[in-house]
Amino acid sequence: MLRKPDKKLLVKIPVESAFIPLAVSFVELAAKGLGLDEEAAQELSLAAEEVIAYLTGIGISGQDVVIQCSAGSHFIKTEFSLPVQNIQLHAFNMTARVSAEDEACLDQMGLLIASRMTDRFRISRPADGNLELTLVKLLRYPEIKEETDIQTPKALTNFSIQTPDSAQIKWFVRLVNQFYPAKLFPVDLRYPGKVVDMAAAGDYHILLANGPTGEIGGGLAWKWEGSKTIEVFGPYIFNTNSHPEIARELMETCIGNVAKTPALALISRMPTPQLPEGYLEILGILNALGPDGGAPLTALFRLMHEDSGSVVWAHPDLVEFLQSEYHRLVFLREIQTVLSDGEAEEPFSVLSAETDRHLAVTTLRPIWYGKDYEKILADHVKLLRQESMSAIFFEMDLGLSWQTGFTPGLLKLGFIPRMIIPYAGKADLVIFELEGES
Amino acid sequence: MKHCDLMKNTHIERLVPDHIKRFEAYIPSKPDDMLMKMAGCSRLFRLNNNENPLGPPPAARRIIEAYPSLRASVYPSGDAYHLRCKLGDLFGLHPDQILVGNGANEVIGFVIKAFCQEGDNIITADKTFAVYEWVASFSGFEARLVPLKDFTFDDEGMLSLMDERTKIFFVCNPNNPTGTYWSEERLRRFLDRVAGRQIVVVDEAYCEFVEQADFPDGMRLIAEYPNLVIFRTFSKMYALAGLRIGYLAGNREVVDIIRRTCVVYSVNGLAQEAAYVAIEDKEHVLATRTLVRNAKALLTHELDNLGLTYVSGEGNFLMVRLPMSDSLAYRKLMTHGVMVRSMAGFRFPNWIRITIALPEAMNALMEALFEVVKHDR
Numbered sequence: 001m002l003r004k005p006d007k008k009l010l011v012k013i014p015v016e017s018a019f020i021p022l023a024v025s026f027v028e029l030a031a032k033g034l035g036l037d038e039e040a041a042q043e044l045s046l047a048a049e050e051v052i053a054y055l056t057g058i059g060i061s062g063q064d065v066v067i068q069c070s071a072g073s074h075f076i077k078t079e080f081s082l083p084v085q086n087i088q089l090h091a092f093n094m095t096a097r098v099s100a101e102d103e104a105c106l107d108q109m110g111l112l113i114a115s116r117m118t119d120r121f122r123i124s125r126p127a128d129g130n131l132e133l134t135l136v137k138l139l140r141y142p143e144i145k146e147e148t149d150i151q152t153p154k155a156l157t158n159f160s161i162q163t164p165d166s167a168q169i170k171w172f173v174r175l176v177n178q179f180y181p182a183k184l185f186p187v188d189l190r191y192p193g194k195v196v197d198m199a200a201a202g203d204y205h206i207l208l209a210n211g212p213t214g215e216i217g218g219g220l221a222w223k224w225e226g227s228k229t230i231e232v233f234g235p236y237i238f239n240t241n242s243h244p245e246i247a248r249e250l251m252e253t254c255i256g257n258v259a260k261t262p263a264l265a266l267i268s269r270m271p272t273p274q275l276p277e278g279y280l281e282i283l284g285i286l287n288a289l290g291p292d293g294g295a296p297l298t299a300l301f302r303l304m305h306e307d308s309g310s311v312v313w314a315h316p317d318l319v320e321f322l323q324s325e326y327h328r329l330v331f332l333r334e335i336q337t338v339l340s341d342g343e344a345e346e347p348f349s350v351l352s353a354e355t356d357r358h359l360a361v362t363t364l365r366p367i368w369y370g371k372d373y374e375k376i377l378a379d380h381v382k383l384l385r386q387e388s389m390s391a392i393f394f395e396m397d398l399g400l401s402w403q404t405g406f407t408p409g410l411l412k413l414g415f416i417p418r419m420i421i422p423y424a425g426k427a428d429l430v431i432f433e434l435e436g437e438s
Numbered sequence: 439m440k441h442c443d444l445m446k447n448t449h450i451e452r453l454v455p456d457h458i459k460r461f462e463a464y465i466p467s468k469p470d471d472m473l474m475k476m477a478g479c480s481r482l483f484r485l486n487n488n489e490n491p492l493g494p495p496p497a498a499r500r501i502i503e504a505y506p507s508l509r510a511s512v513y514p515s516g517d518a519y520h521l522r523c524k525l526g527d528l529f530g531l532h533p534d535q536i537l538v539g540n541g542a543n544e545v546i547g548f549v550i551k552a553f554c555q556e557g558d559n560i561i562t563a564d565k566t567f568a569v570y571e572w573v574a575s576f577s578g579f580e581a582r583l584v585p586l587k588d589f590t591f592d593d594e595g596m597l598s599l600m601d602e603r604t605k606i607f608f609v610c611n612p613n614n615p616t617g618t619y620w621s622e623e624r625l626r627r628f629l630d631r632v633a634g635r636q637i638v639v640v641d642e643a644y645c646e647f648v649e650q651a652d653f654p655d656g657m658r659l660i661a662e663y664p665n666l667v668i669f670r671t672f673s674k675m676y677a678l679a680g681l682r683i684g685y686l687a688g689n690r691e692v693v694d695i696i697r698r699t700c701v702v703y704s705v706n707g708l709a710q711e712a713a714y715v716a717i718e719d720k721e722h723v724l725a726t727r728t729l730v731r732n733a734k735a736l737l738t739h740e741l742d743n744l745g746l747t748y749v750s751g752e753g754n755f756l757m758v759r760l761p762m763s764d765s766l767a768y769r770k771l772m773t774h775g776v777m778v779r780s781m782a783g784f785r786f787p788n789w790i791r792i793t794i795a796l797p798e799a800m801n802a803l804m805e806a807l808f809e810v811v812k813h814d815r
Contacts, residue, residue, distance in 0.1 A: 260462075
């Protein structure tokens, strides 16, 4: 099936059970038309059915929901967007049930069921005030064949850095798979066709160090992680006797390529031994399992701009960690503490849960803060453990003072602040990791 | 109405052209008081903007100090008439061959707007003053970037990228940030190869710092090459950066075309008057050159002692390669009260650019650099 990246199809329907079949048909037909296979399209449409049924079940009636299906380079995405009053938000916790009496019945948890039928599931609340639920199904690609050994490429003494064509990308991917352990490259690189599609769409950027006759001596890849951060993979060098400057040239060209983009930071969570010294700094360590079930991940980074400092908000319980990390990283920050001074609080809290079923990783992000936040956090942790998530993260945006309220509950539940990602949110993001999950 | 409601109701996003959506705004550094508070330092040496530490020439200072406040209520000359006459006299040009702008940045925009339309491109270097590339990009034109060769503009590389939609070449001479330059012979050779088919802009923002005999005087070449446009500024040598004033000069026919896109009244009266007297001060130029020459000799000696690689060409700046991320070095130097330019944004990762300044600032820089390189790593 011919893929149609960047195509968008949408319908706007009332949130009523009578229109559920229409929504289901639309999602299935749109997904198939955009290039998803029959089985996956059906799963996506069933997930959509769960979402619409859930919306009708929680009493959001008299409103319209916009359902949009679109194709990315390697996925099909269905988004539900609808205006939701603050008072209705609590129903969008993944742990919420249609009926309060069905505490034990997971069948009533439509959002959870929808998440199970997709590869990625996310609830978010963008600035326009609407609520967005996003379901993603990844396109299927054949996994790389490992039975054919590739000879070690000869050492390069002369090289030039080039952007590869699709055949070179596939050969590069095979070389990476052959000469590097799985923990040092992203799982995407197990699927050469996927990397080719992603590179063609600009979702991956790849540089190769080629010899005079076109032989591939090394390479490096990067992709956007959100709108302000670029994640780099490599550099991969396939013959240790090659020119010692290859890795440095790859890094410098990569940085030169992203220098004029909106990227504020460049991170590396899978640094190879060939990463030249002096380009990246240690950001922090996550204990979550790597793709091979191995060692903790060390994240490196560099800022892509001159950091002239900023103000961040913090709960007093987090100040010590922040001071220590800001000192280590030499970030110019003014920490302003936030505590409740007896002002009225909202009754409920809402968390967005982004799950990646392949990696068994969930990232929780606060959408709304209220009195019941400790219970909501605990419910999510319990549910995600039942769902066999191997890693659970919580992202706190230090630019949004209300998010600091979650701090005591997080620490009590066993979340540990692991690292600060500079400017990844409205200000810096603190990544908490639930201890013991790995 | 809240901002988000406005966005939602008027579909502002729909109005934004694609090339603007892709573009990231340049965010200048915060004011000194804010920076010092964040960095926890009690004084700050700004060695990041290539300003002249001697300040404006004495005559210009007197103009600034005596400027009558009531003049602020009166519009300035809309086209810097007297200043253009003075510059014309100095360079042997007709005043109408000169356009004055609110800093040289503004005249870059004039030229691009005057000659480029949809589908056109400009050609410049990848590692040079960023504003040529920025203005072209946010105006919706392609900026073709040629890698420097030995830290110098690559004339052959630039010519090889030229096609029928190429409208302008931008050459920064001497180049910011490397300080390298094309000799008169090389510039002439390039202009001969272009043969009048494109506009060739030679940005001479730092020309007054150059003491080399083979450095070309662009103003003199205008008579021979009608497609040549020269940029100069009062921000660097003449230390009027805070008043924002620069200018371009070229063939009269070319300048008449550029004038159509020129924003009149954009240059304030104080800037025009200060520039009028500043340009005459030859002693100021000599004193600045001496300061730069001596300070560079001391600085490069210290850099040699530290074992650091550097590129020290023409201009009141030099570039140093560090064994660490330039953005980390920037942050560390800030905590020592020294502000430099990190060069990743110029596509020179792990390099910093240092502005030559007075001894106190240079000493502070060297002490801080020593700490950062030898101790803080």
